[in-house]
Amino acid sequence: MTTTRRDTYTPETLLSVAVRVFNERGYDGTSMEHLSKAAGISKSSIYHHVAGKEELLRRAVSRALDGLFVVLDEPAATRGRAIERVEYVTRRTVEVLMDELPYVTLLLRVRGNTKTERWALERRREFDQRIADLMKAAAADGDLRSDVDIRLATRLLFGMVNSLVEWYRPQPADGADRQQLADTVVRLAFDGLRTGH
Amino acid sequence: MTTTRRDTYTPETLLSVAVRVFNERGYDGTSMEHLSKAAGISKSSIYHHVAGKEELLRRAVSRALDGLFVVLDEPAATRGRAIERVEYVTRRTVEVLMDELPYVTLLLRVRGNTKTERWALERRREFDQRIADLMKAAAADGDLRSDVDIRLATRLLFGMVNSLVEWYRPQPADGADRQQLADTVVRLAFDGLRTGH
Numbered sequence: 509m510t511t512t513r514r515d516t517y518t519p520e521t522l523l524s525v526a527v528r529v530f531n532e533r534g535y536d537g538t539s540m541e542h543l544s545k546a547a548g549i550s551k552s553s554i555y556h557h558v559a560g561k562e563e564l565l566r567r568a569v570s571r572a573l574d575g576l577f578v579v580l581d582e583p584a585a586t587r588g589r590a591i592e593r594v595e596y597v598t599r600r601t602v603e604v605l606m607d608e609l610p611y612v613t614l615l616l617r618v619r620g621n622t623k624t625e626r627w628a629l630e631r632r633r634e635f636d637q638r639i640a641d642l643m644k645a646a647a648a649d650g651d652l653r654s655d656v657d658i659r660l661a662t663r664l665l666f667g668m669v670n671s672l673v674e675w676y677r678p679q680p681a682d683g684a685d686r687q688q689l690a691d692t693v694v695r696l697a698f699d700g701l702r703t704g705h
Numbered sequence: 706m707t708t709t710r711r712d713t714y715t716p717e718t719l720l721s722v723a724v725r726v727f728n729e730r731g732y733d734g735t736s737m738e739h740l741s742k743a744a745g746i747s748k749s750s751i752y753h754h755v756a757g758k759e760e761l762l763r764r765a766v767s768r769a770l771d772g773l774f775v776v777l778d779e780p781a782a783t784r785g786r787a788i789e790r791v792e793y794v795t796r797r798t799v800e801v802l803m804d805e806l807p808y809v810t811l812l813l814r815v816r817g818n819t820k821t822e823r824w825a826l827e828r829r830r831e832f833d834q835r836i837a838d839l840m841k842a843a844a845a846d847g848d849l850r851s852d853v854d855i856r857l858a859t860r861l862l863f864g865m866v867n868s869l870v871e872w873y874r875p876q877p878a879d880g881a882d883r884q885q886l887a888d889t890v891v892r893l894a895f896d897g898l899r900t901g902h
Contacts, residue, residue: 537734591899652898656889663872664865664893671864692853696861700897701849702788 515553519567522547522557526564527610535565535614536621562624569618569628572611573635575604580638590645591652595694597642598669602690605672613673639666665697712750716764719744719754723761724807732762732811733818759821766815766825769808770832772801777835787842788849792891794839795866799887802869810870836863862894 517525525547529538540561544551558564579585579600585593605612618628643662646652652661672689679685714722722744726735737758741748755761776782776797782790802809815825840859843849849858869886876882 534731651900653892653896653900656892656898657885660886660889661893661898664868664890665898667868667872668861668865670871671861671868674867675860675864688854689857692857693861695850695853696858696897697893698897698899699850700893700895701853701858701862702895703848703850 515549515556517547517549517553517557519557522554523564523567523571524610526561527568527614530565530568531610531613531617535561535618535625562622565614565622566624566627568611569615569624569631572604572608572615573628573631575608575611576601576635577631579604580635589651590642590649591698594639594642594646595698597639598665598697599690599694601666601669602672602693603686605669606676606678606686606689609673609676609678616670616673636662636666668697669693712746712753714744714746714750714754716754719751720761720764720768721807723758724765724811727762727765727811728807728814732758732815732822759819762811762819763821763824765808766812766821766828769801769805769812770825770828772805772808773798773832774828776801777832786848787839787846788895791836791839791843792895794836795862795894796887796891798863798866799869799890800883802866803873803875803883803886806870806873806875813867813870833859833863865894866890 526538526543529542529546533542538561540551540554543554543561543564547554558567579597582596582600584596585600587593615628615632618625618632620626620629640659640662643652643658647654647658652658676689723735723740726739726743730739735758737748737751740751740758740761744751755764776794779793779797781793782797784790812825812829815822815829817823817826837856837859840849840855844851844855849855873886
């Protein structure tokens with residue numbers, strides 16, 4: 509007799525359980541035992557799907573990174589005036605954060621203790637660099653104010669965007685919410701909250 | 706013979722060691738054993754100074770909270786037009802974050818498992834509420850744009866400010882840096898990054 513459930517997992521559904529546990533306990537603090545308990549299947553059943561917890565981490569952060577990098581290659585991110593492209597990428601990044609919330613949360617908490625974590629940090633830096641380049645192009649066009657340091661402003665902008673993983677919780681019917689949140693980020697960052705400019 | 710150092714700690718210096726360890730390992734993951742090792746003194750020496758790790762947590766988050774609440778009572782935060790007071794409080798909050806970086810970092814990571822943590826969360830909500838009230842007053846004056854939700858904008862603004870604990874690292878001579886960072890936050894949030902309004 510065993511109390512574990514029949515293994516009806518696919519790699520995808522197992523991944524969503526793993527990401528939840530990683531976010532709750534931290535990646536370092538999660539053992540295969542924890543994953544086995546949370547999934548309700550034996551460790552050997554998990555090993556049937558993946559080589560180990562590092563593979564689950566790699567799949568999870570890949571999903572977040574793929575979502576983010578896709579944005580950079582969308583038409584509105586590659587054509588037109590840099591400032592418009594920056595605003596588009598900002599808005600779309602907010603949307604990806606909302607759509608892939610647990611995966612991006614995990615990505616943003618990665619620390620660099622394993623090869624996979626270091627790879628994820630490297631990819632994040634690459635993404636940040638692409639954004640920083642866009643911001644520089646917008647500044648060169650004269651579309652960003654010259655009395656702020658662009659690198660610092662980029663950090664603050666994405667500090668604001670990334671803060672979503674700390675407090676955003678999707679609502680059952682969040683269509684309007686989602687749009688409003690993306691709009692508010694872009695308005696706040698690029699147009700400012702004050703009236704009467 | 707013992708290898709532990711002579712106890713030359715004051716409650717204050719012991720606190721700075723404890724906060725570093727709490728931030729590295731998480732409060733839940735820190736034992737008195739960890740604190741004893743990091744401080745290089747025996748557990749009984751620590752108990753000479755404090756009743757236990759929860760007292761260290763309370764002192765640490767109190768230091769962060771006191772720094773933040775003081776700002777709200779400063780003259781520029783209590784007199785004049787609400788929009789000016791909001792900008793002042795934003796700027797000063799950034800400064801407190803930089804000055805008390807490890808303490809505010811700990812405060813922002815508190816989760817609510819103990820009485821002290823729940824008390825800290827309650828105080829944080831109180832602070833957030835005071836800011837939200839100021840923002841509402843500025844909106845009522847017509848000084849904040851009417852096409853953004855003020856509550857959401859407040860969250861995003863403080864998401865940006867609080868993101869500092871993730872990436873800001875003080876430089877040896879950081880006077881200019883410090884000023885520039887506070888200025889950039891206020892300009893970005895209230896005036897926006899775009900030129901030509």
